[in-house]
Amino acid sequence: MPIISNVTCPVCxxxxxxxxILVENNKVVKVKNAxxxxxxxxxxxxxxxxxxxxxxxxxxLVEASIKEAxxxxxxxxxxxxxxxxxxxxxxxxxxxxxxxxxAEEIGGVIDNTSTVCHGPSVLSIQDVGYSTCTLGQIRHRxxxxxxxxxxxxxxxxxxxxxxxxxxQGRFQASIWYRYLAHLSAYRARRRLLRALKLSSVREAPTxxxxxxxxxxxxxxxxxxIVVDVRRTRTADIADYFLQVEPNKDYEVLEALRxxxxxxxxxMDTVAGVPVETLEELxxxxxxxxxxxxxxxxxxxxxxxxxxxxxxxxxxxxDLNRYTKFIIMPMRGHFNVTGSNVVSTxxxxxxxxxDFSHGYPRYNPGETxxxxxxxxxxxxASLIVASDPVAHFPKAAVENLVRNPVIVIDPEPTPTTLMxxxxxxxxxVGIETEGTAYRMDHVPLPLKKIVEPPSGCLSDMEIxxxxxxxxxxxxxxxxxxx
Amino acid sequence: MKxxxxxxxxxxxxxxxxxxxxxERYLKSVAxxxxxxxxxxxxxxxxxxxxxxxxxxxxxxxxxxxxxxxxHPSAVFVPYGPWISLVMSSKTHGTGMPSLKGVTAxxxxxxxxxxxxxxxxxxxxxxxx
Ligand code: SF4
Numbered sequence: 009m010p011i012i013s014n015v016t017c018p019v020c021x022x023x024x025x026x027x028x029i030l031v032e033n034n035k036v037v038k039v040k041n042a043x044x045x046x047x048x049x050x051x052x053x054x055x056x057x058x059x060x061x062x063x064x065x066x067x068x069l070v071e072a073s074i075k076e077a078x079x080x081x082x083x084x085x086x087x088x089x090x091x092x093x094x095x096x097x098x099x100x101x102x103x104x105x106x107x108x109x110x111a112e113e114i115g116g117v118i119d120n121t122s123t124v125c126h127g128p129s130v131l132s133i134q135d136v137g138y139s140t141c142t143l144g145q146i147r148h149r150x151x152x153x154x155x156x157x158x159x160x161x162x163x164x165x166x167x168x169x170x171x172x173x174x175x176q177g178r179f180q181a182s183i184w185y186r187y188l189a190h191l192s193a194y195r196a197r198r199r200l201l202r203a204l205k206l207s208s209v210r211e212a213p214t215x216x217x218x219x220x221x222x223x224x225x226x227x228x229x230x231x232x233i234v235v236d237v238r239r240t241r242t243a244d245i246a247d248y249f250l251q252v253e254p255n256k257d258y259e260v261l262e263a264l265r266x267x268x269x270x271x272x273x274x275m276d277t278v279a280g281v282p283v284e285t286l287e288e289l290x291x292x293x294x295x296x297x298x299x300x301x302x303x304x305x306x307x308x309x310x311x312x313x314x315x316x317x318x319x320x321x322x323x324x325x326d327l328n329r330y331t332k333f334i335i336m337p338m339r340g341h342f343n344v345t346g347s348n349v350v351s352t353x354x355x356x357x358x359x360x361x362d363f364s365h366g367y368p369r370y371n372p373g374e375t376x377x378x379x380x381x382x383x384x385x386x387x388a389s390l391i392v393a394s395d396p397v398a399h400f401p402k403a404a405v406e407n408l409v410r411n412p413v414i415v416i417d418p419e420p421t422p423t424t425l426m427x428x429x430x431x432x433x434x435x436v437g438i439e440t441e442g443t444a445y446r447m448d449h450v451p452l453p454l455k456k457i458v459e460p461p462s463g464c465l466s467d468m469e470i471x472x473x474x475x476x477x478x479x480x481x482x483x484x485x486x487x488x489x
Numbered sequence: 490m491k492x493x494x495x496x497x498x499x500x501x502x503x504x505x506x507x508x509x510x511x512x513e514r515y516l517k518s519v520a521x522x523x524x525x526x527x528x529x530x531x532x533x534x535x536x537x538x539x540x541x542x543x544x545x546x547x548x549x550x551x552x553x554x555x556x557x558x559x560x561h562p563s564a565v566f567v568p569y570g571p572w573i574s575l576v577m578s579s580k581t582h583g584t585g586m587p588s589l590k591g592v593t594a595x596x597x598x599x600x601x602x603x604x605x606x607x608x609x610x611x612x613x614x615x616x617x618x
Contacts, residue, residue, distance in 0.1 A: 048507040056509030067617070123585045131584065163498040237495060237591070238566065239558045254493045254564060254591040306497070309590040313582070340498070360585055376585025398510065398570055401577035401587050402547050402614065409615050421510045422571050422607060426617055 012457050017046040018098075018437025021339035021447040022164045022171070034458045036438075043165035050438065057418050058432035059461055069430065074463070078470075081390070081414045081429045082477035086485075088388035088412075090364055091116040094377050095394030097344035100442025100454060103467035104343075104350040107392060108361075110475045113482075117362045117386070119377040120347035121394055122339075125305050127372060128314035129337045130348065130358050135314075138321045139334050142448045143170075146334075148177035152296035153232045156320065157257060157306020158338040161241035167338070168245070172300070173232040180230045187245045194244065221248055221288045226295075233289070235260070236306060250289065253280040255311035261319040264290055268326050299333040305340070339447040342437070346445035381407045390414045390474075392467055393433075397422040416470050433467045434460035442468075490532055493564045494542065494576075494594040502568040511607060519570030520604050522596065523556040528563060534598050541599035542567070544576040544592055550602045565596055571610060 015027040029050060030038035039050045061077035062069040072080075085091055093111050096104050097120055104120075111118035122130060146153070153172045160167040168174050174184045224247045225231050234246040235257075243249035252260050256279030263278040267290035273283050293299055301324055307316045320335060327333040339345050348358040355361045357370035360377070373379055377396075380386050381404035388411050397405050398421065408426075415427040424430045434440045437454035445451050460466075465473075505518030522540055534540060540553045542565070549572050556566065567573040576594065581587050605613060 044504055045507070048504045052507050052509075056512065064617075119585075124587065127585045159497065238561050238564065254495065306590060309586065309588060311588070311591055313584050313586060313588075372585035373581060373583035376581065378579055378587055379581055379585060382579040382581075395510065397611070397615070399574055401579035402575045403579040404587075405574070405615060409617050419509060422611060425511075425608065425611055426615060 012455065015455050015457060016437060016444065016452050017042055017049075018342045018435070018444065018454055019046050019049050020164045020342055021345060022167045023342055023444060023446040023452050024166050024170060025452050029457055031457055036458065045165055053418070053435050053438060056420065057461075057464075058420055058424065058430060059463060060432065062424075062427070062430040064428040069425075069427070074431075074465070077429050077431060078473050078477050081431075081474050082481055084388050084412045084414060084429070085110075085114050085116075085390065085474065086478050086481045088114065088116070088386075090380075090386050091388040091390065092377050092380060092386045093118040093390045093392070094120070094396060095392035096120040096347040097122070097341035098393035098436070099343060099467045100436045100440070100444060101343065101346045101350045101451075102442050103392070103436070103471060104347050105354065106468055106471040106475060108351065108354045110390075110471060110478070111361070112363045112368075113475060113478055115364045115366065116390075117360070117364065117375055117377065117380060118351070119360045119375075120344065120351065121341060122344050122348055122359050123372070123376045124378065124399065125340055125344070126308055126337045127359060127376065128308040129303070129317045131372060132314040132317035132321060136318055136321050136325075139324060139328060140336050140448070141334050142450055143446065146300050147171050147175050149179050149298045150177075150300045151180055151228070151230050152293065152299035153230070154235065154293075154299070154301045155232070155242055155246075155338075156235040156301060156303045157237075157308075157310070158302055158304020159236070159240040159242050159306075160302075160338065161245070163304070163340060164338060168232075168242070172302075173230055177230075183230050183232070183247075186224065186247070190247075191245070221285065221292065225288075225292050231292075233292075237310075250281060250285070256280070257307055257310060257316050258312040258319060260286070261316065261323055264293075265319065265323045265326055268294060268323065268330075293327055293333070294330045296331055296333075299327065299331065301333070301335045302338050303335065304338045308337075336448060343444035345447055345449060346443065346451070349445050349449065378404050381405075384410075386411060388412045388414075390416070391423055391427075392416045392471070393418075393436075395421040395423045397426050416467055418464070431470050432464050433470060434464045436467065439464070440466040440468075442466075490528065490596055491563065492528075492594055492596050494544070494573075494592045495564060495566045495590050496569055496573055497566065497590070499568045502570065515570075516604075516607065519568045520551045520572045521554050521567065522551045523558070523566040524553050524596070525559045525562050525564070526555050527560070528565075529553060529555065532596070532598055539599045539602060539604060540596050541602060542573070542576055543595045543597075544578070546578045547576045549573065549575045550599050550604050552604060565594070571607060572604075575610075575614060
């Protein structure tokens with residue numbers, strides 16, 4: 009039985025490339041090294057997929073031939089005055105490149121999912137720049153790891169184990185044993201509390217009773233801090249969890265900046281956090297040898313958006329006067345970084361690129377899909393490997409489905425249910441090879457481990473055929489005219 | 490009751506998604522509202538009873554579940570998905586990104602209203618000619 013090793017997991021931006029897969033009769037039967045998310049994708053991807061192209065006729069989606077579906081899509085796109093091409097973070101760089109060519113050909117707007125997750129991070133990186141490095145550096149050297157507004161336990165389950173606190177680096181030891189001690193203490197405390205609550209003791213002490221930072225934070229070894237608006241799973245395993253009030257990250261970041269620069273703060277608390285705690289935290293940050301701040305959509309999606317990232321980057325810049333500190337966004341989908349990178353090589357801009365003038369134009373807030381949809385300006389759309397119907401606000405979805413929607417996706421989703429043309433594609437990284445970029449901008453190869461079902465083309469092939477057909481239609485109309 | 494609505498990813502939502510977005514498992518993993526047990530008591534809701542989340546932009550019915558991450562009084566958490574998207578604003582304040590975290594909302598018991606399945610939800614809210 010063939011075991012395929014060094015497979016890259018096509019699920020989240022950590023892109024773990026050490027997965028081992030056992031294949032029997034063209035089926036994945038066993039997965040090793042992957043986390044819960046990765047494993048359920050490898051084992052279940054085939055259970056619920058699209059197999060035939062669909063076209064909407066008289067209000068119903070009916071099966072069609074691939075040729076018919078290509079022709080229909082090409083007609084829709086060639087006819088449209090202001091089409092949008094959206095998705096791209098769950099496909100290969102090769103497919104994205106064809107998508108950009110298509111966008112230019114039809115004068116559309118091409119945008120990727122970073123517009124609704126780390127778009128603000130990109131904007132502020134363009135504004136103030138940032139200091140960063142690869143995950144390998146962090147694994148071997150970082151002695152202070154901060155996750156801010158990000159919950160890797162749930163969204164990037166192996167990030168901590170592979171790249172940060174629980175990994176055995178060359179110069180930094182793993183701290184998982186501390187986590188175990190921490191966890192059993194936490195459990196014991198919970199049990200005690202529950203017992204106290206049940207017994208007649210009226211005022212049970214609360215868990216949050218301890219003040220100040222725990223002593224482990226002042227040790228030389230690796231340490232991990234989580235900052236978030238709620239106590240996440242990741243927070244449970246950290247050495248210290250700092251809870252800030254919702255929408256107040258900006259205040260906390262600015263306060264920390266002031267403290268790092270040795271300025272006084274004339275208040276007792278900031279966003280619910282005592283200033284003394286922040287002072288200690290600033291000391292820990294200054295005192296580390298190599299710190300890293302990972303930030304998630306908790307910062308980009310709450311009030312302040314890109315301004316939160318601006319200050320986070322500026323704080324890291326301030327810290328670099330005393331020590332080495334870097335900052336990195338926790339990118340979600342496996343190739344969302346790739347969609348930014350490919351778009352930047354080809355057009356000069358990372359997302360929200362508008363070709364309607366014949367040359368690329370970029371103005372997020374105007375040329376970003378949610379805004380275009382909210383204003384009701386687009387008249388057709390092509391969605392690749394993404395599900396805007398499930399994730400966009402209602403008003404945007406209403407305008408999306410009012411016009412023709414073409415979807416390329418291996419799986420049925422709310423968006424395919426509302427589509428006019430649906431192409432079943434093969435799974436990139438399982439049935440098709442390609443390239444994807446990890447969150448630290450390291451490109452990794454995606455493998456083909458099984459054959460796709462017959463009739464399922466790759467995203468890239470489908471896009472190439474639509475592009476060829478659009479060009480043909482254009483030639484035909486030019487000849488008639 | 491007035492609450493701050495937080496949204497995000499969960500491990501169960503990520504796994505549910507891999508079982509297919511039209512699966513029961515996906516519905517169970519995202520059409521939920523994680524609440525502080527004390528808030529639930531205050532509203533008189535028990536685990537798995539229906540609640541209605543309403544904002545200025547819309548409303549939706551989901552199941553209330555006890556948060557394992559309490560205490561977080563008057564903050565509720567709902568995983569990303571088609572249900573919660575119905576109450577989000579499409580304003581992006583010039584950034585391209587709608588605000589999905591820290592939205593002010595109203596949560597109330599809705600014993601008589603059902604949690605819509607995905608096809609029903611799409612039919613009810615979006616028209617396709
Ligand atoms: S952490 Fe991400 S890339 Fe790694 S195995 Fe899990 S889902 Fe896959």
